[in-house]
Amino acid sequence: MVIRIADYTDKQFILDFIDEYWQKNHIFVRWPELFEDYHRNENKINYVIAEEDHKLYGVCGFIYANHKERPDLWLALWKVIPSGSPSLGLDIVRYLHQELNCNILACCGIKKEVKKLYEFLGYKTGTLSHYYRLNEMENYAIATVNHRRIQPYALSETYLEEIKNEEQFRRTIDYSRAVFHSYKPYKDIDYVVRKYFHNIAYQYQVWAIREGNEVVDAILVTKKVEVESGKALRIVDFLGDENKLAQCGAAIDQLLKKNDYEYVDFYEYGLKEETLKDLGMVLKDESDTNIIPNYFEPFVKENIEIHFFSNDLDGFRMFKADGDQERPNFRLDEMRS
Numbered sequence: 001m002v003i004r005i006a007d008y009t010d011k012q013f014i015l016d017f018i019d020e021y022w023q024k025n026h027i028f029v030r031w032p033e034l035f036e037d038y039h040r041n042e043n044k045i046n047y048v049i050a051e052e053d054h055k056l057y058g059v060c061g062f063i064y065a066n067h068k069e070r071p072d073l074w075l076a077l078w079k080v081i082p083s084g085s086p087s088l089g090l091d092i093v094r095y096l097h098q099e100l101n102c103n104i105l106a107c108c109g110i111k112k113e114v115k116k117l118y119e120f121l122g123y124k125t126g127t128l129s130h131y132y133r134l135n136e137m138e139n140y141a142i143a144t145v146n147h148r149r150i151q152p153y154a155l156s157e158t159y160l161e162e163i164k165n166e167e168q169f170r171r172t173i174d175y176s177r178a179v180f181h182s183y184k185p186y187k188d189i190d191y192v193v194r195k196y197f198h199n200i201a202y203q204y205q206v207w208a209i210r211e212g213n214e215v216v217d218a219i220l221v222t223k224k225v226e227v228e229s230g231k232a233l234r235i236v237d238f239l240g241d242e243n244k245l246a247q248c249g250a251a252i253d254q255l256l257k258k259n260d261y262e263y264v265d266f267y268e269y270g271l272k273e274e275t276l277k278d279l280g281m282v283l284k285d286e287s288d289t290n291i292i293p294n295y296f297e298p299f300v301k302e303n304i305e306i307h308f309f310s311n312d313l314d315g316f317r318m319f320k321a322d323g324d325q326e327r328p329n330f331r332l333d334e335m336r337s
Contacts, residue, residue, distance in 0.1 A: 073100065110309055125309045133279070162207055218244035218245055233259070266319075
């Protein structure tokens with residue numbers, strides 16, 4: 001059995017494996033350009049594959065958060081089939097960690113039942129906290145609101161300035177400053193620009209969190225979702241100083257009211273509870289009977305937990321868009337139909 005990093009010529013080899021052993025007509029099979037957008041790396045594909053006699057027995061995708069000498073990586077689709085080697089799945093992950101000399105190896109969106117497996121491998125596991133803030137509306141189409149609890153937010157002069165393209169981002173943000181790479185994993189500027197300004201599936205809104213004319217120390221990323229007559233705002237990523245985030249509750253509430261969003265929600269790990277409280281957000285815990293959906297392709301009106309693993313939780317942050325959690329399930333033409 002040979003375990004190696006895939007070449008670009010292995011692309012169809014991997015897609016055929018996904019189609020047969022992971023999910024028939026998977027989005028990557030129906031939309032190969034999306035597969036390349038996530039995983040092509042010049043003449044390589046960011047997948048570890050295990051093969052023998054021209055047959056694949058296992059694959060494991062990954063995404064670079066940065067390209068440092070010791071990079072931070074997100075683990076993506078991971079699948080093995082019977083091969084006579086019961087440890088093949090573990091061997092693939094070990095190979096990935098060692099061959100690429102990872103600093104951080106993490107995955108957003110693992111199944112609850114496999115958390116013990118990752119813990120056995122020496123990784124730390126957890127569950128993202130789910131926060132939300134309701135807009136004051138008579139009716140809600142997306143959310144199910146059994147009790148409307150709207151928290152006060154910390155008063156501040158902080159405001160949100162939308163950054164609409166890569167050029168404006170590079171002019172506005174001094175991303176070399178320590179405040180943007182003092183947490184784990186470090187998302188470098190190429191990762192941020194590619195994911196949020198050149199995404200082939202989604203449109204994101206990138207916001208500089210500003211206070212007067214001060215240098216920008218924090219960036220918020222949101223995405224609008226719509227279901228029939230309802231729409232909501234999702235905070236999917238945050239970069240920088242969380243003290244600045246704590247001050248923009250009024251600005252976020254203004255977005256809700258201006259655009260008639262039912263609510264804003266935020267899956268996160270690593271931020272202080274006090275930060276979310278100052279934002280005026282409520283924790284979606286087991287005692288909360290409201291439903292704040294997570295799945296929109298297709299839409300499922302259920303509360304969903306997002307579980308994760310990481311090799312290091314010291315200074316670690318994770319958000320909804322990390323790794324391939326924001327990967328679409330429909331092609332652009334399917335979304336529009």
